[in-house]
Amino acid sequence: MELIFLGTGAGIPSPERNVTAVALALNEERGTFWLFDCGEATQHQIMRSPLKLSRLEYIFITHLHGDHIYGLPGLLSSRSYHGGTTPLTIFGPAGLARFIETSLQVSGSHLDYELRIEELQEGVIFEDEQFTISCARLEHRIDSYGYRIVEHDLPGRLDRDRLIADGILPGPIYQQIKLSKEPIAYEGRLLDPKRYVGPDIPGRKLAILGDTRPAPNALQLAQTVDVLVHEATFAEAEAELARRYYHTTTRQAAEIAAQAGAGELILTHFSSRYNREDLAWLIQEASRYHKPVYAAYDGYQHPIPRK
Structure with a gap:
């Protein structure tokens, strides 16, 4: 299990960062990957990564702002050309089906696979023998959701x-x-x-949140996760700006991680005012309130080993 950050910028792309998309690679677990958000040019970022578009299994959209969904029509069409024939399910807020269906219809796109679109209701949205995924609404200018991914425990070692x-x-x-x-x-x-048989091997838990102000549901989704992926659009000094635009600062993200008893905190969704050289002090800000902290950049890969 590994997180691969395909886009880590907020709002608009910059020379250093594409807009939001995060992949959860499940090569050993399922031979597939899942995608969380799909900003413009996400398919280009996938081609620069170890991922293969034909192995995309699920897409989870946090909200319908353009920097999180404008990459969908192109990616869905290209999946057919990359040999994708297995069904693909997309989860996201109300209105997502209309956006996708209209885009594909108007452009005359043809898919060689079954596309399923599930519009969200809070609670458990997916469960199989390996994983349970739930979602909850956050606090943004439009409906925005966070996802909690829980891997089921594995049987212990056989003696x-x-x-x-x-x-x-x-x-x-x-x-x-x-x-x-x-x-x-x-x-x-x-x-x-x-x-x-030895004790069960604990499953891994992570939370990947959409754009939000600090919110009670963010804290709930992040409870005792091994990894929390949280936006940090602004530095600590810009708390008023973050509040006005329904975003989070480095400090606020770290405080949520600390209060939730989370393990690793990965910051992402940075304003274009911050460049690659600024990541060190953004980490330093957040580290006053929680450790360990990482700042994602495009192409960053973060393994999540079993305990």
Whole structure:
């Protein structure tokens, strides 16, 4: 599992930063990647990354401002040309379906795959055997959402040496023991999986939030996550400007991470007034209130290992 930042700027692109898009690469977990927001030229950024557009599985849109959605029509069309034939589902606020359907219809675009669009209701929006994803509304000029991604716990390590010592030879029974929580009948005896399987491996948790002022739901989504991705459009000294435009400062993002008991904080969505050289002092500002802090830049890759 790895985060790849494709665009880290706010509002408009700059020579150093494209507008917002973050990929969650799940190569080992599913052989796919998920995309959070899709600003203009996101498909170009994907071509400069290790990602393959054909492996895009889900898109999660935080809100409908142009710097978060204007890359969708081109990316959806190009996916067909890159060999994308598997279904693709897009989650986002009300109005997203109209935007996408109108763009594709007017441009005469043809997709070689099934496109599904799910407009958001707060709460759990996706769940399978690996992940649960929920969303909640934040505080911005238009409806803006944050996402919480929770990986399910994995079964612990199987103690093969103990199994063999107890006369249980390798075979399908090993998988049954690893996955079961109840005793298993084997050759006239009951095997207790707890004797042979270590503690569950905790799943990873992360939160990726859209544009927002500091908001109660941001704190809720970020509770005890391993990684929090939070906008920091402005430096600490620009708190009034951030409030006026419904954004967050470096300090405010760090305070949310600290109050939520989050692990790593990754700042992104920087105003074009800040350049690459400014990232060090933006990190320094936030680090007074929470650690560790990272400042994303276009192309930044951030692994999220299992504990």
